[in-house]
Amino acid sequence: MELVNTTTLSTPSRVDQEDCGLHCRIVLIALYSVVLLGGTVGTIMMSRMMFKRKSQSVIATIILNIIVLRSVLDSLPLRLSYYVSDVWAFGFFTCRVVSGVIYGHMYFIFVFYVAIVIFRLLVYFKKLQVQRLQKFHAVVLSVVIWLVGSLVFLPLFFSQYGTNPSFSQEPRCFEFYKDLNRSELIVINYSVIAIMMTTVTALSLVEMVVIFQMVKALWPDMWAHQEYRAQIKSFFFLLVIFVCFVPHHAFRIYFIQNYSKKDHSQLVLYNEICVALTTVCCLDMLCFIGGLIH
Structure with a gap:
């Protein structure tokens, strides 16, 4: 699994120049601050809304x-x-x-986003009947995702990343890119990249075809139809994946191939920004609350 986090910041005592410098730190501080504030506000407001509605639907359970x-x-x-x-x-x-x-947050969010998209597509193609689904089914799905995800993610991360004793010798953090000299981790990274890219591309193509067909059939009153709005929301989740997750994984390919060069401070800078960008998905609730996605 693609779990390599790379932050190497400068101190005068460091001989190498593997840091991303003051500019990197300012960018990361600004980005994480916006995510922390916006994500907290959005999560609180969405939690209150879900509590008031007390919805028992599959989508509501996944949103929880x-x-x-x-x-x-x-x-x-x-x-x-x-x-x-x-x-x-x-x-x-x-x-x-x-x-x-x-990283656990990113991959679990990815799985739940994909679950929402696939569920709505199955309903659209009449492979599932919402009337037959109960909250029990959504709970079982959630438990399976959490259980399987934890059994895969936790052992992999804590057994493979940050195991080198040199990591704990300095008051530094997030320098796990040094583990990339191991071929098995490179294979894991490439495998996860391929899975994510293939999944989101395939679902996006299917979703665009569905939306195009619905626009042709419902124009100009498509916004009055709940099913159309549901597909637009699904496409929004795919858009979040493209904006927040895909850049990190796309850049990871280049990073793996070039990080071992002597001067790779710019690679560390760009990779850290891509890592921070994955947390921007926490602002998705604000998009719903703010009415950007109806």
Whole structure:
């Protein structure tokens, strides 16, 4: 699984130039601050809305899972303190946990987004009947995703990343890119990239065909139809994946091939920005609350 987080910031005592410098830290502080504020507000408002509606639908249950995953926001203050002070003061184990949280959040969010899109497509193609589905089915689906995801993600991350003793010798954090000299991790990275790219591309093509067909059939009153609005929401989730997750995975290919060069400070900069960009998906609730997606 693609779990390599790479932050290497400068201190005067460091001989190498593997850091992304003050400019990198300013960008990351600004980006994580916006995500922390916007994500917290959006999650609270969406939680209140879901509580008032008390919906029992499959989609509502999946949205509740996404709200739970917003606990990633709790780890952002630790990241911000690191980028502000340029020193990690919370221990190496905490560093690994905070690094794992951001990647675990991304991949679980990806799975739940894909589950929403596939569910709505199956309903559209009449492969599923909503009337026959109960909250029990959504709960079972959620449990399966959490159980399988945890059994795959947790052992992989804690057994493969950050195991080199040299990582704990400095007050640094998020320098796990050094593990990429192991061929098995490179294979895992490429495999995850291929799975994500293939899945989101295929679903996007299907979704665009469905939306185009619905526009032709319902024009000009398509917004009055709930099914059309549901497909637009599905496409929005795919758009979030493209904007927030795909850049990181696309750049990861180039990063893996070039990180071992002597001067790769710019690679670290761009990779860290791509990692931070994955958390921007936490603003999705604000898009719904703010009416950008009706």
